[in-house]
Amino acid sequence: MTTMLKAPSSKEFMDNLKSRTPGEIEFHQAVHEVVESLLPFLEENPRYKTAKILERISEPERILIFRVPWVDDKGEIQVNRGYRIEMNSAIGPYKGGLRFHPTVNLGILKFLAFEQVFKNSLTTLPMGGGKGGSDFDPKQKSDGEVMRFCQSFMTELCKHIGPNTDVPAGDIGVGGREIGFMFGQYKRLKNEFTGVLTGKGAEWGGSLIRPEATGYGNVYFAQEMLKSKNDSLKGKTVCVSGSGNVAQFTVEKVNELGGKVVTLSDSSGFIHDPDGIDGEKLTYVMRLKNIKRGRIEEYAKKFKVGYYPNEKPWGVPCDVALPSATQNEINKKDAQTLIENGCICVSEGANMPSTPEAVDVYLENEILYGPGKAANAGGVAVSGLEMSQNAMRISWSREEVDNHLKRIMKDIHTACVKYGKSSNGYVNYVNGANIGGFVKVANAMIAQGVV
Numbered sequence: 001m002t003t004m005l006k007a008p009s010s011k012e013f014m015d016n017l018k019s020r021t022p023g024e025i026e027f028h029q030a031v032h033e034v035v036e037s038l039l040p041f042l043e044e045n046p047r048y049k050t051a052k053i054l055e056r057i058s059e060p061e062r063i064l065i066f067r068v069p070w071v072d073d074k075g076e077i078q079v080n081r082g083y084r085i086e087m088n089s090a091i092g093p094y095k096g097g098l099r100f101h102p103t104v105n106l107g108i109l110k111f112l113a114f115e116q117v118f119k120n121s122l123t124t125l126p127m128g129g130g131k132g133g134s135d136f137d138p139k140q141k142s143d144g145e146v147m148r149f150c151q152s153f154m155t156e157l158c159k160h161i162g163p164n165t166d167v168p169a170g171d172i173g174v175g176g177r178e179i180g181f182m183f184g185q186y187k188r189l190k191n192e193f194t195g196v197l198t199g200k201g202a203e204w205g206g207s208l209i210r211p212e213a214t215g216y217g218n219v220y221f222a223q224e225m226l227k228s229k230n231d232s233l234k235g236k237t238v239c240v241s242g243s244g245n246v247a248q249f250t251v252e253k254v255n256e257l258g259g260k261v262v263t264l265s266d267s268s269g270f271i272h273d274p275d276g277i278d279g280e281k282l283t284y285v286m287r288l289k290n291i292k293r294g295r296i297e298e299y300a301k302k303f304k305v306g307y308y309p310n311e312k313p314w315g316v317p318c319d320v321a322l323p324s325a326t327q328n329e330i331n332k333k334d335a336q337t338l339i340e341n342g343c344i345c346v347s348e349g350a351n352m353p354s355t356p357e358a359v360d361v362y363l364e365n366e367i368l369y370g371p372g373k374a375a376n377a378g379g380v381a382v383s384g385l386e387m388s389q390n391a392m393r394i395s396w397s398r399e400e401v402d403n404h405l406k407r408i409m410k411d412i413h414t415a416c417v418k419y420g421k422s423s424n425g426y427v428n429y430v431n432g433a434n435i436g437g438f439v440k441v442a443n444a445m446i447a448q449g450v451v
């Protein structure tokens with residue numbers, strides 16, 4: 001027998017969540033946004049209330065926290081903390097990146113794992129949600145130190161993951177180098193060559209287009225949003241933040257589609273290049289960041305453009321903003337400035353880069369706003385395609401993978417419009433992504449019983 005339950009108010013729900021997860025500020029922020037989107041939908045669909053999906057989906061299935069000891073180049077022992085949040089496996093193995101950054105803590109990884117559940121569902125591929133990482137800082141470390149850390153991290157993590165259980169990938173501070181070291185250690189310990197990680201090198205099981213996928217996917221999503229207004233990126237001035245994996249391939253795709261990117265940043269400041277970051281300058285950025293592991297300030301010196309230490313790029317006039325660095329990098333004032341300067345579209349390469357107050361500004365002004373869990377889903381989507389290729393022991397061409405990516409981003413856009421269209425015609429992509437991502441996971445959870 002089932003009983004009809006009244007859904008808790010957003011405040012009741014959040015008070016309860018906060019009392020059980022004190023101090024996990026980013027996690028509270030991510031859950032609050034989803035609850036606000038979902039409560040009206042739950043009123044119309046009471047079976048999700050009866051099954052207590054909201055209560056279950058916001059509680060990780062499993063949290064792993066472990067010691068990561070390693071030896072630095074001076075022979076001194078260092079100790080970091082490792083994490084893996086296995087958030088939800090209703091529609092597939094846990095899937096999501098690993099972040100190595102000194103700011104990493106439980107609340108940040110839980111927000112990322114929670115977002116990942118909805119994002120992965122939106123891709124239409126069979127992937128549950130997870131996230132992990134460490135407070136280890138790869139900056140200023142030698143390759144040997146990074147390798148020893150990665151090997152120690154994987155020595156513990158390998159007990160909990162597997163190609164049908166949990167498949168990590170990269171995120172901030174984890175790129176091809178780190179995935180290589182972790183894959184090597186997993187293979188050595190388990191004596192098996194499997195698709196246990198994605199983002200692998202193309203010669204050893206990686207998918208073509210995975211490095212490009214998050215940035216390209218975000219630009220495809222922005223293009224879809226603009227297309228809904230009979231507009232495009234051609235001739236648009238674009239502000240990008242960050243200068244890592246996502247930012248670099250965002251610039252590449254914007255250039256290809258005829259836009260002009262005028263900013264890039266890192267945690268020390270931003271550069272403003274009014275002439276645009278063309279292909280040649282982008283090659284310089286890729287060398288600077290991926291090989292030399294230098295600071296974006298060096299771009300300003302090399303190309304004689306403005307560098308603004310300890311500032312973010314949102315005061316630079318643009319038509320389109322593609323935040324691609326980190327969470328909460330655009331606050332209310334930044335959002336107001338963007339709109340006052342004529343910005344008509346914000347599409348998030350980073351996870352949760354806009355504060356809730358910034359999001360309110362976008363929605364009140366009815367600009368095109370693509371939240372990260374929809375707009376940056378291209379990365380994990382191509383990770384899902386890497387898992388398929390590994391399982392079939394085949395490799396698709398660049399063109400095949402790129403065509404899949406384009407189709408997936410278009411489908412995500414369609415799902416957001418389906419669930420997010422307001423009565424006045426404005427598409428609230430926040431509601432669209434949250435409800436669109438929720439339905440498949442919630443239905444699977446109901447079908448699988450109280451687990």
Ligand SMILES: NC(=O)C1=CN([C@@H]2O[C@H](COP(=O)(O)OP(=O)(O)OC[C@H]3O[C@@H](n4cnc5c(N)ncnc54)[C@H](OP(=O)(O)O)[C@@H]3O)[C@@H](O)[C@H]2O)C=CC1
Pocket residue numbers: 170171172173174175214242243244245246247265266267268324325326327349350351376377379380
């Ligand atoms: N890689 C992927 O496939 C995906 C990534 N994302 C998200 O995209 C964003 C960027 O990731 P990715 O490009 O992979 O990471 P990278 O490590 O390659 O690059 C991160 C960039 O962001 C900057 N950054 C990091 N932390 C801060 C901070 N606190 N303040 C200002 N700038 C900062 C870094 O600067 P510095 O070098 O100074 O630290 C660097 O330029 C993240 O939010 C990530 O979660 C989302 C989906 C998939």
Ligand SMILES: O=C(O)CCC(=O)C(=O)O
Pocket residue numbers: 095096097098116119167168169170171198351376377379380381383
């Ligand atoms: O490719 C993946 O599995 C992870 C991508 C990721 O971490 C993200 O979407 O935030």
